[in-house]
Amino acid sequence: MKVNVVRDVLQRNTQIAEENQKIFRDYNIFVFNVMSSPGAGKTTFLVQTIERIKERFRVGVIEGDVASQIDAERIKATGVPVIQVNTGGACHLDASMVRKALSHLPLSELEVVIIENVGNLVCPAEWKLGEDLKVSLLSVPEGDDKPMKYPLMFTESDVLIINKIDLLPHFNFNMDQVEKVVKGFNPVIDIFKLSCTTLEGFDAWLKFLIPKIEEVRK
């Protein structure tokens, strides 16, 4: 007997992600998910963002990592609540891991939740978490060929942060080429070029982010 199924393999994850989104909406919390390869600067980007918005918004962080508390400790130093999710070897966060983490965050006291995904340019792209914004990071030392080599990550993201632009003089990094490739299959993506060390370009990112948070708060 042949039975028609036609079910998306990721449907269960998508369902839980939609439920997460509903929980976030009930609390009027704006959520963004930060993805990149290891070493692109996700944690530093988070710390710098938190330092600049924490006077205005109450922020919480879900910190995904294969193992260890190292990143969570750095976030904790900013004074915001952080919950570490160790995926135990899994290469990405999924919606049910985020759901479990939510019960450890003081949601009624929060206005923004930032999810730091596991460092990986392949897997996290396909797993919806219930976020409002998917932010991917690409750092200059990684090389300008990454969007061509990992196309799915860059076609699934809402925002691309090109980080470590202070290192541009030392690398053969073709910025125009990166933008062209990324926009090729994702023409609506917003691209910000910045340095989390010198903070050059950081204001443009904040000017983009803050109205998005306020929109959800209304």
Next chain:
Amino acid sequence: MHEMPYTQSIFEIVIDYAKQHNSSKVKKVYLKIGDMTGVIEDSVRFYWESLTVGSVAEGAELIVEHVPIRVRCYNCGTEYVAPDQFSLFCPECNFFGGEMLSGKEMLVESIELE
């Protein structure tokens, strides 16, 4: 890289349908995998074998249909099939960019039960 959780999901869907139809044996599972997903068929088969041991799906054959990456070029409007996710240029005008019409699918299409 992400085949293990995918295969786990496939397994759960298959078991769910077998239960619904009171079946004690799954014979075949028909999958559709888009070429854009980067999912490695051999890895799915490898995990499938280990995951299904002792279940009603043990020994079930996986039949995989690959869904090509179909693109409509933003520059010249040509519809074309890209050979893989790393070769997305338009064969007509060499433009890099277009609307992706298919290739991101990952579906359990149907199953055959005894």
